[in-house]
Amino acid sequence: MRPLVYLDHAATTAVHPKVLEVMLPYFSQKYGNPSSIYTLAQEARKAVDDSRETVADILGCRPNEIVFTSGGTEADNAAIKGAAFSTKQTGNHIITSSIEHHAVLHTCQFLERFGFEVTYLPVDEYGLVNVDDLARAITDKTILITIMLANNEVGTIEPVPEIARVAKERAKALGTNIIVHTDAVQGAGALDLNVNRLGVDMLSLSSHKFYGPKGVGILYLRRGTPFMPQQSGGAQERHRRAGTENTAGIVGTAVALKLIVEDMEHNRQHCQRLRDRFIEGITAKITRAHLNGHPTLRLPNNVNFSFDYVEGESILLNLDFAGVAASSGSACTSASLEPSHVLTAMGIDAQRAHGSLRLTVGSDNTEEEIDYVLSILPGIIDKLRAMSPLAEPNK
Amino acid sequence: MYTDLVLEHFSNPRNVGTIPDADGIGVEGNPICGDLMKIFIKVQDNRILDIKFQTFGCGAAIATSSMVTEMVKGKTVEEALAISNRAVAQALGGLPPAKMHCSNLAADALHKAIDDYKSKVAARAASG
Numbered sequence: 403m404r405p406l407v408y409l410d411h412a413a414t415t416a417v418h419p420k421v422l423e424v425m426l427p428y429f430s431q432k433y434g435n436p437s438s439i440y441t442l443a444q445e446a447r448k449a450v451d452d453s454r455e456t457v458a459d460i461l462g463c464r465p466n467e468i469v470f471t472s473g474g475t476e477a478d479n480a481a482i483k484g485a486a487f488s489t490k491q492t493g494n495h496i497i498t499s500s501i502e503h504h505a506v507l508h509t510c511q512f513l514e515r516f517g518f519e520v521t522y523l524p525v526d527e528y529g530l531v532n533v534d535d536l537a538r539a540i541t542d543k544t545i546l547i548t549i550m551l552a553n554n555e556v557g558t559i560e561p562v563p564e565i566a567r568v569a570k571e572r573a574k575a576l577g578t579n580i581i582v583h584t585d586a587v588q589g590a591g592a593l594d595l596n597v598n599r600l601g602v603d604m605l606s607l608s609s610h611k612f613y614g615p616k617g618v619g620i621l622y623l624r625r626g627t628p629f630m631p632q633q634s635g636g637a638q639e640r641h642r643r644a645g646t647e648n649t650a651g652i653v654g655t656a657v658a659l660k661l662i663v664e665d666m667e668h669n670r671q672h673c674q675r676l677r678d679r680f681i682e683g684i685t686a687k688i689t690r691a692h693l694n695g696h697p698t699l700r701l702p703n704n705v706n707f708s709f710d711y712v713e714g715e716s717i718l719l720n721l722d723f724a725g726v727a728a729s730s731g732s733a734c735t736s737a738s739l740e741p742s743h744v745l746t747a748m749g750i751d752a753q754r755a756h757g758s759l760r761l762t763v764g765s766d767n768t769e770e771e772i773d774y775v776l777s778i779l780p781g782i783i784d785k786l787r788a789m790s791p792l793a794e795p796n797k
Numbered sequence: 798m799y800t801d802l803v804l805e806h807f808s809n810p811r812n813v814g815t816i817p818d819a820d821g822i823g824v825e826g827n828p829i830c831g832d833l834m835k836i837f838i839k840v841q842d843n844r845i846l847d848i849k850f851q852t853f854g855c856g857a858a859i860a861t862s863s864m865v866t867e868m869v870k871g872k873t874v875e876e877a878l879a880i881s882n883r884a885v886a887q888a889l890g891g892l893p894p895a896k897m898h899c900s901n902l903a904a905d906a907l908h909k910a911i912d913d914y915k916s917k918v919a920a921r922a923a924s925g
Contacts, residue, residue: 713831715855719799719807732831732855741831752829753853789813789859791835791851792828 407726407771411611411703411764412554412588418613418661421654425615428650436647437638446649453656460663461605461622462596469639470652471619474587474608478505478548480621480632480643481604485546485581486513488630493543493578497521499531499560500747502550506585507743510548519543528696529558529748533568540572544580551586551593551600555731555744555760556695557704559593566601581627587611591662591669592701603627607659609651613765614658618651669765674702676763676772681705683776688783694745694758705761706731708745708754711793712786717759720782726775731758753792800890803860810859812866814849821914825906832858832899834906836866840914845869845877850906857892857900861885865903874911880904 408416417425434443436450451465458465471477486496498510500522510520521539523531531549540547547569552559566582573580583604586595590612597605604627609618623629623642635644662669677700684691690710709717714730721728731742732755740746741755750758761775787793799807816837826832832854839847848870852862865885869877882904886892892901 711853713854713858716807716859719804719856723808752831756828756831789810789851790853791824791833792853 405725407767407775409726409728409761409763409767409771409775412557412760412762413729414610414616415613415764416766417610417615417654418658420661421614421658424657425650425654428653432649436649437636446647449649449653450647453652456656456660457620460595460659462598463622464625466640467623467625469621469623469642470647470655471621471643472617472648473619474503474585474606474611475505475619477606477608477619477621478503478585479509481583481606481623482506482509482546482548483513483632484629484642485583485604485627486518487516488628489545489579489581490517493541493545494518495521495541495543495545497523497536497539497544497547497549499523499525499549501525501529501553501555501558501744502548503554503585503587506548506550523549525558525747527749528699529553529556529694529744530696530699531560531565533561533564536565537568537572540569540576540580542576542578544573544578546581546583548583548585551584551589551605552701553695553744554588555742556706556748557588557701557762558696559589559699559701563599563601570601579628588701590659591666592673592703595663597622597624609655609658612658612662614655615651618648618655620655620659665765670702672765673763673767676767676769677702677705679769679772680761680763680776683772684779687776687780691783692754694748694750701762703763705763706758708750708758709783710754710757711790712783713756714758716786717757717782720785721775721779724778724782726778729760729762731760732756798893799856799860802890803856803892806860806863806889807856810850810863812849812863812870813851815851816847816849819849819910820917821910821912823906823909823911823913825902825909826854826858828853830899831855832902834858834862834902836862836903836906836910838907838910838914840874843874845872845874848907850903855896855900857896858902860889861892861901861903862906864889865907869907874914878908878911880907 434446436447454465587608603624605622607620610616692708694706714732745755819837820840835851837849848866850862882901
Protein backbone atom coordinates (compact mmCIF):
# COMPACT_ATOMS: atom_id res chain seq x y z
CA MET A 403 0.00 0.00 0.00
CA ARG A 404 1.44 3.34 -1.10
CA PRO A 405 1.50 6.14 1.48
CA LEU A 406 -1.20 8.73 1.07
CA VAL A 407 -0.49 11.64 -1.26
CA TYR A 408 -2.73 14.35 0.14
CA LEU A 409 -3.62 16.98 -2.47
CA ASP A 410 -6.79 18.47 -1.02
CA HIS A 411 -5.42 21.24 1.21
CA ALA A 412 -8.22 23.59 0.12
CA ALA A 413 -10.65 21.16 1.77
CA THR A 414 -8.77 20.81 5.02
CA THR A 415 -5.28 20.40 6.42
CA ALA A 416 -3.67 18.24 9.08
CA VAL A 417 -3.20 19.93 12.44
CA HIS A 418 0.43 21.04 12.78
CA PRO A 419 2.23 19.05 15.52
CA LYS A 420 3.16 22.28 17.37
CA VAL A 421 -0.48 23.37 17.21
CA LEU A 422 -1.67 20.10 18.68
CA GLU A 423 0.96 20.37 21.41
CA VAL A 424 -0.19 23.81 22.58
CA MET A 425 -3.85 22.73 22.48
CA LEU A 426 -3.56 19.57 24.59
CA PRO A 427 -3.28 21.13 28.09
CA TYR A 428 -6.61 22.94 27.58
CA PHE A 429 -8.63 19.75 27.35
CA SER A 430 -8.00 18.07 30.70
CA GLN A 431 -5.65 20.28 32.73
CA LYS A 432 -6.47 23.94 32.05
CA TYR A 433 -10.10 23.20 31.33
CA GLY A 434 -11.66 26.08 33.27
CA ASN A 435 -14.44 28.17 31.80
CA PRO A 436 -12.82 31.50 30.82
CA SER A 437 -15.83 33.32 32.27
CA SER A 438 -15.24 31.98 35.80
CA ILE A 439 -13.28 33.72 38.55
CA TYR A 440 -10.90 31.16 40.04
CA THR A 441 -7.26 30.61 39.04
CA LEU A 442 -8.01 27.57 36.86
CA ALA A 443 -10.46 29.59 34.78
CA GLN A 444 -8.20 32.62 34.61
CA GLU A 445 -5.52 30.50 32.94
CA ALA A 446 -8.01 29.78 30.20
CA ARG A 447 -9.06 33.45 30.05
CA LYS A 448 -5.46 34.53 29.62
CA ALA A 449 -4.91 31.94 26.89
CA VAL A 450 -7.94 33.21 24.95
CA ASP A 451 -6.88 36.85 25.41
CA ASP A 452 -3.29 36.13 24.34
CA SER A 453 -4.56 34.26 21.29
CA ARG A 454 -6.78 37.17 20.38
CA GLU A 455 -3.77 39.50 20.55
CA THR A 456 -1.73 37.20 18.34
CA VAL A 457 -4.47 37.10 15.72
CA ALA A 458 -5.02 40.87 15.93
CA ASP A 459 -1.29 41.51 15.40
CA ILE A 460 -1.34 39.44 12.24
CA LEU A 461 -4.49 41.06 10.83
CA GLY A 462 -3.28 44.55 11.84
CA CYS A 463 -6.25 45.33 14.06
CA ARG A 464 -7.19 45.70 17.72
CA PRO A 465 -7.75 42.56 19.82
CA ASN A 466 -11.35 43.58 20.54
CA GLU A 467 -12.06 43.57 16.81
CA ILE A 468 -11.53 39.78 16.72
CA VAL A 469 -14.47 37.44 17.32
CA PHE A 470 -13.78 33.72 17.56
CA THR A 471 -16.46 31.52 15.99
CA SER A 472 -17.06 27.85 15.33
CA GLY A 473 -15.59 28.07 11.82
CA GLY A 474 -15.49 29.90 8.52
CA THR A 475 -19.14 29.18 7.83
CA GLU A 476 -20.24 30.73 11.10
CA ALA A 477 -17.94 33.71 10.55
CA ASP A 478 -19.52 34.31 7.11
CA ASN A 479 -23.05 33.88 8.48
CA ALA A 480 -22.38 36.17 11.43
CA ALA A 481 -20.77 38.83 9.23
CA ILE A 482 -23.39 38.91 6.50
CA LYS A 483 -26.53 38.47 8.60
CA GLY A 484 -25.08 40.59 11.40
CA ALA A 485 -24.38 43.50 9.05
CA ALA A 486 -27.59 43.13 7.05
CA PHE A 487 -30.04 42.90 9.93
CA SER A 488 -28.44 45.80 11.79
CA THR A 489 -28.59 48.17 8.80
CA LYS A 490 -31.96 47.24 7.33
CA GLN A 491 -33.35 50.70 8.16
CA THR A 492 -30.86 52.35 5.83
CA GLY A 493 -30.99 49.95 2.89
CA ASN A 494 -31.68 46.43 1.75
CA HIS A 495 -29.23 45.85 -1.08
CA ILE A 496 -26.33 43.41 -0.90
CA ILE A 497 -23.70 42.79 -3.56
CA THR A 498 -21.77 39.56 -3.82
CA SER A 499 -20.31 37.44 -6.60
CA SER A 500 -21.66 34.34 -8.27
CA ILE A 501 -18.60 32.28 -7.30
CA GLU A 502 -18.66 32.71 -3.53
CA HIS A 503 -18.49 29.76 -1.17
CA HIS A 504 -21.94 28.45 -0.25
CA ALA A 505 -21.46 29.84 3.27
CA VAL A 506 -21.80 33.27 1.62
CA LEU A 507 -24.13 32.44 -1.29
CA HIS A 508 -26.68 30.53 0.74
CA THR A 509 -26.59 33.18 3.47
CA CYS A 510 -27.37 35.85 0.86
CA GLN A 511 -30.18 33.68 -0.53
CA PHE A 512 -31.52 33.28 3.01
CA LEU A 513 -31.59 37.07 3.40
CA GLU A 514 -33.65 37.40 0.21
CA ARG A 515 -36.48 35.78 2.17
CA PHE A 516 -36.32 38.71 4.61
CA GLY A 517 -36.70 41.52 2.10
CA PHE A 518 -33.07 41.94 1.11
CA GLU A 519 -32.16 42.26 -2.55
CA VAL A 520 -28.97 40.64 -3.67
CA THR A 521 -26.88 41.32 -6.78
CA TYR A 522 -24.79 38.30 -7.74
CA LEU A 523 -22.00 39.79 -9.88
CA PRO A 524 -20.90 37.73 -12.85
CA VAL A 525 -17.25 36.76 -13.32
CA ASP A 526 -15.11 36.48 -16.43
CA GLU A 527 -13.76 33.23 -17.90
CA TYR A 528 -10.98 33.25 -15.26
CA GLY A 529 -13.35 33.77 -12.34
CA LEU A 530 -12.50 37.45 -11.84
CA VAL A 531 -15.05 39.98 -10.61
CA ASN A 532 -15.03 43.18 -12.67
CA VAL A 533 -14.68 46.25 -10.45
CA ASP A 534 -16.60 48.41 -12.96
CA ASP A 535 -19.53 45.95 -12.73
CA LEU A 536 -19.37 46.31 -8.99
CA ALA A 537 -19.31 50.12 -9.13
CA ARG A 538 -22.35 50.11 -11.43
CA ALA A 539 -24.25 47.76 -9.12
CA ILE A 540 -23.93 50.07 -6.11
CA THR A 541 -27.07 52.08 -5.29
CA ASP A 542 -28.10 54.30 -2.39
CA LYS A 543 -29.72 51.17 -0.92
CA THR A 544 -26.48 49.16 -0.91
CA ILE A 545 -25.49 48.26 2.65
CA LEU A 546 -23.08 45.38 2.21
CA ILE A 547 -20.57 44.05 -0.30
CA THR A 548 -19.13 40.60 0.25
CA ILE A 549 -16.51 39.30 -2.19
CA MET A 550 -14.11 36.47 -1.46
CA LEU A 551 -10.36 37.09 -1.26
CA ALA A 552 -9.62 34.01 -3.34
CA ASN A 553 -11.81 31.30 -4.77
CA ASN A 554 -11.72 27.86 -3.18
CA GLU A 555 -12.25 25.88 -6.39
CA VAL A 556 -10.15 27.60 -9.04
CA GLY A 557 -7.88 29.73 -6.84
CA THR A 558 -8.59 33.03 -8.59
CA ILE A 559 -7.55 36.00 -6.45
CA GLU A 560 -10.15 38.77 -6.42
CA PRO A 561 -9.18 42.48 -6.36
CA VAL A 562 -10.48 43.02 -2.82
CA PRO A 563 -8.46 46.18 -2.02
CA GLU A 564 -9.78 47.82 -5.21
CA ILE A 565 -13.32 46.61 -4.49
CA ALA A 566 -13.17 48.08 -0.99
CA ARG A 567 -11.79 51.38 -2.27
CA VAL A 568 -14.49 51.71 -4.95
CA ALA A 569 -17.20 50.77 -2.45
CA LYS A 570 -16.08 53.38 0.05
CA GLU A 571 -15.74 56.08 -2.63
CA ARG A 572 -19.20 55.39 -4.03
CA ALA A 573 -20.72 55.32 -0.55
CA LYS A 574 -19.09 58.65 0.26
CA ALA A 575 -20.45 60.19 -2.96
CA LEU A 576 -23.92 58.82 -2.19
CA GLY A 577 -23.78 59.88 1.45
CA THR A 578 -24.33 56.31 2.59
CA ASN A 579 -22.34 53.64 4.38
CA ILE A 580 -21.37 50.36 2.74
CA ILE A 581 -19.89 47.57 4.82
CA VAL A 582 -17.25 45.53 2.99
CA HIS A 583 -16.74 41.90 3.95
CA THR A 584 -14.35 39.35 2.50
CA ASP A 585 -14.32 35.60 2.96
CA ALA A 586 -10.56 35.15 3.24
CA VAL A 587 -10.72 31.47 4.16
CA GLN A 588 -8.56 30.34 1.23
CA GLY A 589 -6.10 33.19 1.57
CA ALA A 590 -4.40 32.33 4.85
CA GLY A 591 -0.77 31.47 4.33
CA ALA A 592 -0.84 32.71 0.76
CA LEU A 593 -2.09 36.31 0.76
CA ASP A 594 -1.75 39.48 2.81
CA LEU A 595 -4.45 39.42 5.51
CA ASN A 596 -3.84 42.96 6.81
CA VAL A 597 -7.36 44.37 7.13
CA ASN A 598 -6.25 47.96 6.54
CA ARG A 599 -4.33 47.19 3.39
CA LEU A 600 -7.33 45.17 2.24
CA GLY A 601 -9.63 48.00 3.28
CA VAL A 602 -12.34 45.69 4.58
CA ASP A 603 -14.68 46.07 7.56
CA MET A 604 -15.18 42.36 8.11
CA LEU A 605 -13.09 39.32 7.24
CA SER A 606 -13.62 35.58 7.79
CA LEU A 607 -11.02 32.88 8.37
CA SER A 608 -11.19 29.16 9.11
CA SER A 609 -8.56 27.52 11.29
CA HIS A 610 -8.53 24.07 9.70
CA LYS A 611 -7.50 25.54 6.35
CA PHE A 612 -4.16 26.65 7.82
CA TYR A 613 -3.08 23.61 9.85
CA GLY A 614 -5.25 24.52 12.84
CA PRO A 615 -8.10 22.52 14.33
CA LYS A 616 -11.56 22.10 12.83
CA GLY A 617 -14.38 23.90 14.60
CA VAL A 618 -12.71 27.32 14.97
CA GLY A 619 -13.11 30.39 12.84
CA ILE A 620 -12.13 34.04 13.08
CA LEU A 621 -14.33 37.01 12.31
CA TYR A 622 -12.65 40.38 12.10
CA LEU A 623 -15.13 43.12 12.88
CA ARG A 624 -13.87 46.70 12.42
CA ARG A 625 -14.73 48.95 15.34
CA GLY A 626 -17.93 50.88 14.64
CA THR A 627 -19.26 48.40 12.07
CA PRO A 628 -23.01 47.84 12.58
CA PHE A 629 -23.49 44.30 13.79
CA MET A 630 -26.36 42.23 15.14
CA PRO A 631 -25.18 39.04 16.87
CA GLN A 632 -26.62 35.90 15.32
CA GLN A 633 -26.29 33.79 18.42
CA SER A 634 -28.01 34.61 21.69
CA GLY A 635 -26.83 33.58 25.14
CA GLY A 636 -23.90 34.74 27.22
CA ALA A 637 -21.75 37.83 27.02
CA GLN A 638 -18.75 36.11 25.45
CA GLU A 639 -16.78 37.80 22.68
CA ARG A 640 -18.09 41.19 23.88
CA HIS A 641 -21.70 40.17 23.29
CA ARG A 642 -21.00 39.43 19.64
CA ARG A 643 -20.90 35.63 19.84
CA ALA A 644 -22.54 33.89 22.77
CA GLY A 645 -21.23 30.54 23.97
CA THR A 646 -18.37 29.28 26.09
CA GLU A 647 -15.08 29.87 24.32
CA ASN A 648 -13.40 26.88 22.65
CA THR A 649 -10.19 27.50 24.57
CA ALA A 650 -8.10 24.70 23.10
CA GLY A 651 -9.29 25.49 19.59
CA ILE A 652 -8.66 29.21 19.95
CA VAL A 653 -5.16 28.64 21.34
CA GLY A 654 -4.41 26.25 18.48
CA THR A 655 -5.81 28.66 15.91
CA ALA A 656 -3.61 31.54 17.04
CA VAL A 657 -0.48 29.40 16.95
CA ALA A 658 -1.43 27.92 13.56
CA LEU A 659 -1.99 31.39 12.09
CA LYS A 660 1.30 32.64 13.52
CA LEU A 661 3.19 29.66 12.07
CA ILE A 662 1.63 29.96 8.62
CA VAL A 663 2.24 33.71 8.42
CA GLU A 664 5.84 33.46 9.68
CA ASP A 665 6.49 30.80 7.06
CA MET A 666 4.45 32.47 4.34
CA GLU A 667 7.18 33.44 1.89
CA HIS A 668 8.84 30.04 2.03
CA ASN A 669 5.52 28.21 1.87
CA ARG A 670 4.29 30.31 -1.05
CA GLN A 671 7.41 29.55 -3.05
CA HIS A 672 7.26 25.86 -2.18
CA CYS A 673 3.59 25.52 -3.14
CA GLN A 674 3.97 27.59 -6.28
CA ARG A 675 6.88 25.46 -7.47
CA LEU A 676 4.79 22.32 -6.99
CA ARG A 677 1.72 23.97 -8.55
CA ASP A 678 3.64 25.01 -11.66
CA ARG A 679 5.23 21.57 -11.93
CA PHE A 680 1.73 20.11 -11.91
CA ILE A 681 0.32 22.55 -14.44
CA GLU A 682 3.25 22.10 -16.83
CA GLY A 683 3.20 18.33 -16.39
CA ILE A 684 -0.51 17.92 -17.00
CA THR A 685 -0.45 20.28 -19.97
CA ALA A 686 2.45 18.34 -21.52
CA LYS A 687 1.17 14.84 -20.81
CA ILE A 688 -2.59 15.00 -21.31
CA THR A 689 -4.41 16.17 -24.42
CA ARG A 690 -7.63 18.16 -24.18
CA ALA A 691 -6.83 19.27 -20.62
CA HIS A 692 -8.01 22.78 -19.79
CA LEU A 693 -6.67 24.85 -16.90
CA ASN A 694 -9.56 26.40 -14.97
CA GLY A 695 -8.97 29.72 -13.26
CA HIS A 696 -6.53 32.55 -13.83
CA PRO A 697 -3.01 31.75 -15.10
CA THR A 698 -1.30 34.25 -12.76
CA LEU A 699 -3.84 35.81 -10.36
CA ARG A 700 -4.03 32.43 -8.71
CA LEU A 701 -3.47 30.97 -5.25
CA PRO A 702 0.03 29.46 -5.10
CA ASN A 703 -1.36 26.05 -4.15
CA ASN A 704 -4.27 25.62 -6.59
CA VAL A 705 -4.34 23.40 -9.66
CA ASN A 706 -7.70 22.92 -11.41
CA PHE A 707 -8.09 21.19 -14.75
CA SER A 708 -11.00 19.94 -16.82
CA PHE A 709 -10.45 16.87 -18.95
CA ASP A 710 -12.75 16.48 -21.93
CA TYR A 711 -14.93 13.34 -22.16
CA VAL A 712 -14.44 12.13 -18.59
CA GLU A 713 -16.29 12.69 -15.35
CA GLY A 714 -14.63 13.95 -12.17
CA GLU A 715 -15.76 11.38 -9.64
CA SER A 716 -14.35 8.60 -11.80
CA ILE A 717 -10.99 10.37 -11.82
CA LEU A 718 -11.13 10.79 -8.04
CA LEU A 719 -11.96 7.11 -7.44
CA ASN A 720 -9.05 6.00 -9.61
CA LEU A 721 -6.72 8.45 -7.85
CA ASP A 722 -7.94 7.16 -4.49
CA PHE A 723 -7.15 3.57 -5.55
CA ALA A 724 -3.61 4.84 -6.16
CA GLY A 725 -3.44 6.56 -2.76
CA VAL A 726 -4.07 10.11 -3.96
CA ALA A 727 -6.65 12.39 -2.29
CA ALA A 728 -8.06 15.15 -4.53
CA SER A 729 -11.31 16.95 -5.30
CA SER A 730 -13.66 17.74 -8.22
CA GLY A 731 -16.39 20.16 -9.24
CA SER A 732 -18.44 17.27 -10.55
CA ALA A 733 -22.04 17.03 -9.36
CA CYS A 734 -21.27 13.53 -8.12
CA THR A 735 -18.96 14.92 -5.49
CA SER A 736 -21.59 17.25 -4.09
CA ALA A 737 -25.00 16.70 -2.60
CA SER A 738 -26.73 18.33 -5.57
CA LEU A 739 -27.04 17.16 -9.15
CA GLU A 740 -25.58 20.40 -10.49
CA PRO A 741 -21.94 20.73 -11.45
CA SER A 742 -19.83 23.39 -9.74
CA HIS A 743 -21.53 26.81 -9.61
CA VAL A 744 -18.07 28.37 -9.85
CA LEU A 745 -17.12 26.69 -13.13
CA THR A 746 -20.63 27.31 -14.49
CA ALA A 747 -20.38 31.03 -13.63
CA MET A 748 -17.07 31.14 -15.50
CA GLY A 749 -18.93 30.03 -18.63
CA ILE A 750 -17.53 26.51 -18.59
CA ASP A 751 -20.09 24.09 -20.03
CA ALA A 752 -21.64 21.42 -17.84
CA GLN A 753 -19.79 18.52 -19.39
CA ARG A 754 -16.41 20.17 -18.84
CA ALA A 755 -17.42 21.19 -15.32
CA HIS A 756 -18.24 17.55 -14.54
CA GLY A 757 -14.76 16.61 -15.72
CA SER A 758 -12.86 18.92 -13.39
CA LEU A 759 -10.09 17.91 -11.02
CA ARG A 760 -8.78 20.12 -8.23
CA LEU A 761 -5.37 19.43 -6.73
CA THR A 762 -4.37 21.73 -3.88
CA VAL A 763 -0.85 21.34 -2.56
CA GLY A 764 0.46 22.13 0.90
CA SER A 765 3.68 22.63 2.82
CA ASP A 766 3.98 18.87 3.38
CA ASN A 767 3.92 17.88 -0.30
CA THR A 768 7.08 17.00 -2.22
CA GLU A 769 8.19 17.08 -5.85
CA GLU A 770 8.34 13.27 -5.77
CA GLU A 771 4.63 13.18 -4.90
CA ILE A 772 3.78 15.50 -7.77
CA ASP A 773 5.83 13.37 -10.15
CA TYR A 774 4.08 10.25 -8.89
CA VAL A 775 0.66 11.77 -9.64
CA LEU A 776 1.92 12.96 -13.03
CA SER A 777 3.01 9.39 -13.74
CA ILE A 778 -0.43 7.86 -13.04
CA LEU A 779 -2.90 10.57 -14.08
CA PRO A 780 -2.47 10.24 -17.88
CA GLY A 781 -3.25 6.51 -17.63
CA ILE A 782 -6.38 7.19 -15.58
CA ILE A 783 -7.65 9.74 -18.08
CA ASP A 784 -6.85 7.41 -21.00
CA LYS A 785 -8.69 4.52 -19.36
CA LEU A 786 -11.80 6.62 -18.74
CA ARG A 787 -11.71 8.14 -22.21
CA ALA A 788 -11.45 4.66 -23.71
CA MET A 789 -14.87 3.86 -22.24
CA SER A 790 -16.46 7.26 -22.87
CA PRO A 791 -19.12 7.59 -25.58
CA LEU A 792 -18.16 11.26 -25.90
CA ALA A 793 -14.53 10.71 -26.83
CA GLU A 794 -13.63 11.00 -30.46
CA PRO A 795 -11.24 8.23 -31.50
CA ASN A 796 -7.57 9.21 -31.60
CA LYS A 797 -8.10 12.44 -29.70
CA MET B 798 -19.87 5.00 0.14
CA TYR B 799 -19.68 2.35 -2.62
CA THR B 800 -19.83 -1.41 -2.05
CA ASP B 801 -16.76 -3.50 -2.86
CA LEU B 802 -18.64 -4.98 -5.81
CA VAL B 803 -19.37 -1.50 -7.25
CA LEU B 804 -15.70 -0.58 -6.92
CA GLU B 805 -14.67 -3.91 -8.46
CA HIS B 806 -16.89 -3.36 -11.52
CA PHE B 807 -15.74 0.26 -11.72
CA SER B 808 -12.08 -0.82 -11.65
CA ASN B 809 -12.50 -3.75 -14.03
CA PRO B 810 -15.54 -2.99 -16.13
CA ARG B 811 -16.83 -5.89 -18.23
CA ASN B 812 -17.76 -5.59 -21.89
CA VAL B 813 -16.44 -2.08 -22.56
CA GLY B 814 -16.48 -1.04 -26.20
CA THR B 815 -18.68 -0.89 -29.26
CA ILE B 816 -20.23 -3.42 -31.67
CA PRO B 817 -19.77 -2.02 -35.18
CA ASP B 818 -22.62 -4.13 -36.65
CA ALA B 819 -24.88 -3.91 -33.60
CA ASP B 820 -28.50 -4.99 -33.98
CA GLY B 821 -29.59 -2.36 -31.48
CA ILE B 822 -28.08 0.75 -29.84
CA GLY B 823 -29.53 2.50 -26.81
CA VAL B 824 -28.46 5.83 -25.29
CA GLU B 825 -29.60 7.09 -21.91
CA GLY B 826 -28.63 10.10 -19.80
CA ASN B 827 -27.14 13.42 -20.67
CA PRO B 828 -23.61 14.78 -20.36
CA ILE B 829 -25.09 17.92 -18.80
CA CYS B 830 -26.23 15.79 -15.87
CA GLY B 831 -22.86 14.09 -15.76
CA ASP B 832 -23.93 10.64 -16.94
CA LEU B 833 -24.26 9.26 -20.45
CA MET B 834 -24.54 5.56 -21.30
CA LYS B 835 -24.51 3.87 -24.67
CA ILE B 836 -25.32 0.16 -25.01
CA PHE B 837 -24.75 -1.99 -28.12
CA ILE B 838 -26.42 -5.40 -28.53
CA LYS B 839 -26.06 -8.27 -30.95
CA VAL B 840 -29.17 -10.49 -31.03
CA GLN B 841 -29.49 -13.98 -32.44
CA ASP B 842 -32.51 -16.28 -32.16
CA ASN B 843 -34.12 -13.82 -29.74
CA ARG B 844 -31.12 -14.00 -27.40
CA ILE B 845 -28.58 -11.29 -26.47
CA LEU B 846 -25.53 -12.87 -28.06
CA ASP B 847 -23.15 -10.00 -27.34
CA ILE B 848 -23.35 -6.70 -25.50
CA LYS B 849 -20.93 -3.79 -25.09
CA PHE B 850 -21.13 -0.41 -23.41
CA GLN B 851 -19.58 3.04 -23.36
CA THR B 852 -20.20 5.29 -20.38
CA PHE B 853 -19.30 8.84 -19.38
CA GLY B 854 -20.07 9.21 -15.72
CA CYS B 855 -19.33 8.54 -12.10
CA GLY B 856 -18.42 5.31 -10.37
CA ALA B 857 -22.05 4.21 -10.10
CA ALA B 858 -22.71 4.93 -13.78
CA ILE B 859 -19.75 2.81 -14.90
CA ALA B 860 -20.43 -0.03 -12.43
CA THR B 861 -24.13 -0.32 -13.32
CA SER B 862 -23.26 -0.32 -17.03
CA SER B 863 -20.77 -3.12 -16.48
CA MET B 864 -23.18 -5.10 -14.30
CA VAL B 865 -26.11 -4.88 -16.69
CA THR B 866 -23.98 -6.28 -19.52
CA GLU B 867 -23.08 -9.27 -17.34
CA MET B 868 -26.69 -9.80 -16.30
CA VAL B 869 -28.17 -9.99 -19.81
CA LYS B 870 -25.53 -11.77 -21.86
CA GLY B 871 -27.15 -14.96 -23.16
CA LYS B 872 -30.60 -13.97 -21.92
CA THR B 873 -33.69 -13.77 -24.13
CA VAL B 874 -34.94 -10.35 -25.19
CA GLU B 875 -37.94 -10.75 -22.86
CA GLU B 876 -35.71 -11.66 -19.90
CA ALA B 877 -33.52 -8.65 -20.64
CA LEU B 878 -36.54 -6.34 -20.74
CA ALA B 879 -37.59 -7.56 -17.30
CA ILE B 880 -34.35 -6.29 -15.72
CA SER B 881 -34.91 -3.00 -13.93
CA ASN B 882 -32.51 -0.28 -12.80
CA ARG B 883 -33.31 -1.35 -9.24
CA ALA B 884 -32.35 -4.95 -9.99
CA VAL B 885 -29.00 -3.79 -11.37
CA ALA B 886 -28.35 -1.78 -8.22
CA GLN B 887 -29.33 -4.75 -6.08
CA ALA B 888 -26.98 -7.03 -8.00
CA LEU B 889 -24.19 -4.61 -7.06
CA GLY B 890 -25.09 -4.84 -3.39
CA GLY B 891 -26.86 -1.47 -3.47
CA LEU B 892 -25.92 2.11 -4.39
CA PRO B 893 -25.74 5.28 -2.27
CA PRO B 894 -29.25 6.87 -2.16
CA ALA B 895 -28.15 9.94 -4.16
CA LYS B 896 -26.93 7.68 -6.98
CA MET B 897 -30.17 5.72 -7.35
CA HIS B 898 -31.76 8.44 -9.46
CA CYS B 899 -28.97 10.20 -11.29
CA SER B 900 -26.58 7.41 -12.21
CA ASN B 901 -28.62 4.21 -12.19
CA LEU B 902 -29.70 4.25 -15.85
CA ALA B 903 -28.02 1.18 -17.32
CA ALA B 904 -31.21 -0.91 -17.58
CA ASP B 905 -32.94 2.02 -19.29
CA ALA B 906 -30.12 2.19 -21.84
CA LEU B 907 -30.42 -1.57 -22.38
CA HIS B 908 -34.19 -1.31 -22.91
CA LYS B 909 -33.64 1.44 -25.46
CA ALA B 910 -31.16 -0.78 -27.30
CA ILE B 911 -33.79 -3.54 -27.36
CA ASP B 912 -36.44 -1.07 -28.59
CA ASP B 913 -34.03 -0.05 -31.33
CA TYR B 914 -33.47 -3.72 -32.24
CA LYS B 915 -37.23 -4.39 -32.32
CA SER B 916 -37.99 -1.38 -34.49
CA LYS B 917 -35.27 -2.45 -36.95
CA VAL B 918 -36.76 -5.97 -37.07
CA ALA B 919 -40.24 -4.49 -37.60
CA ALA B 920 -38.92 -2.20 -40.35
CA ARG B 921 -37.24 -5.12 -42.07
CA ALA B 922 -40.45 -7.16 -41.82
CA ALA B 923 -42.48 -4.28 -43.28
CA SER B 924 -40.09 -3.67 -46.18
CA GLY B 925 -39.53 -7.39 -46.79
